[in-house]
Amino acid sequence: MKLRLFPQENAGLELLSRMASQLLRGTGIMAEILGADPEDFDRLTEQLHQIDAETTDLHFALLTQMRTSFINPLPREDLYELSLILMSAMECLDASAETVSLYKLTGVSGRASEQLEVIGRQAELTASAMRRLASLEDLEEYWIEMLRLARRAERTRRIWVAELMREHKPMPYARHRDLADRLSGTATQLRRAATFVGGVLVRES
Known part of the structure; x- marks a missing residue:
C-alpha cells in the first residue's frame, strides 16, 4: 500500500460520512411513513425532503x-x-417517500421493511468506511459486506415484484412497483459507493 507522506485534511471524508449518516436518518423516516396513516404521509415526506436538502448542502460544502x-x-x-x-x-x-405520499399507498408489502433494513445497514457501514478512506484500513471487509447486502436487496426486490404481479391488478401493481424500484435504487447506489471504494483500494495497493 502506498505510503502517505503528508498530513491529511480529513474534513472531506467527514462530510462524506455525514452524507451517509443522512441516509440512515432518512431510512428511519421512511420506516415511519410505511407505518403511518395516509393523513400523515405528506408531513413525514416533507421531513425526508428536508434531509435530502441537507444532504445536498453537504455535497456543496464538500465542493467548497x-x-x-x-x-x-x-x-x-x-x-x-x-x-x-x-x-x-x-x-x-x-423519491420512495414521495411515491407513497403521491399515490397514498397503503397495504405496502413487508418486503419494503426488509429493503429498509438493508439500506440502513448499508448506510451505517458506509458512514464508518468514509472516515477510514485516508488510511484505507479494514475497507476490504466493508466492500465484501456491502456486496453481500446488495445481493440480499436484489433478491428481495425480485421476490417483491413477483408477489406484486400475483396479487395486484395493473394500476395498483404499477404504483407498488414504483416504490419497489425506488428502494432498490437506493440500495444499488450504496453498492456503487462500495464498488468505487473497492476501485480505490485496488489502485492504492
Whole structure:
C-alpha cells in the first residue's frame, strides 16, 4: 500500500460520512411513513425532503472544501464521485417517500421493511468506511459486506415484484412497483459507493 507522506485534511471524508449518516436518518423516516396513516404521509415526506436538502448542502460544502484545501485525503475527482453517489442514493430514498405520499399507498408489502433494513445497514457501514478512506484500513471487509447486502436487496426486490404481479391488478401493481424500484435504487447506489471504494483500494495497493 502506498505510503502517505503528508498530513491529511480529513474534513472531506467527514462530510462524506455525514452524507451517509443522512441516509440512515432518512431510512428511519421512511420506516415511519410505511407505518403511518395516509393523513400523515405528506408531513413525514416533507421531513425526508428536508434531509435530502441537507444532504445536498453537504455535497456543496464538500465542493467548497476541496477548492479551498491544498491537501485532500483522496484525489478530488474521487471525493466528488463518492459525494455524487451518496447524493443519488438520498434522492432515490426521498423519491420512495414521495411515491407513497403521491399515490397514498397503503397495504405496502413487508418486503419494503426488509429493503429498509438493508439500506440502513448499508448506510451505517458506509458512514464508518468514509472516515477510514485516508488510511484505507479494514475497507476490504466493508466492500465484501456491502456486496453481500446488495445481493440480499436484489433478491428481495425480485421476490417483491413477483408477489406484486400475483396479487395486484395493473394500476395498483404499477404504483407498488414504483416504490419497489425506488428502494432498490437506493440500495444499488450504496453498492456503487462500495464498488468505487473497492476501485480505490485496488489502485492504492
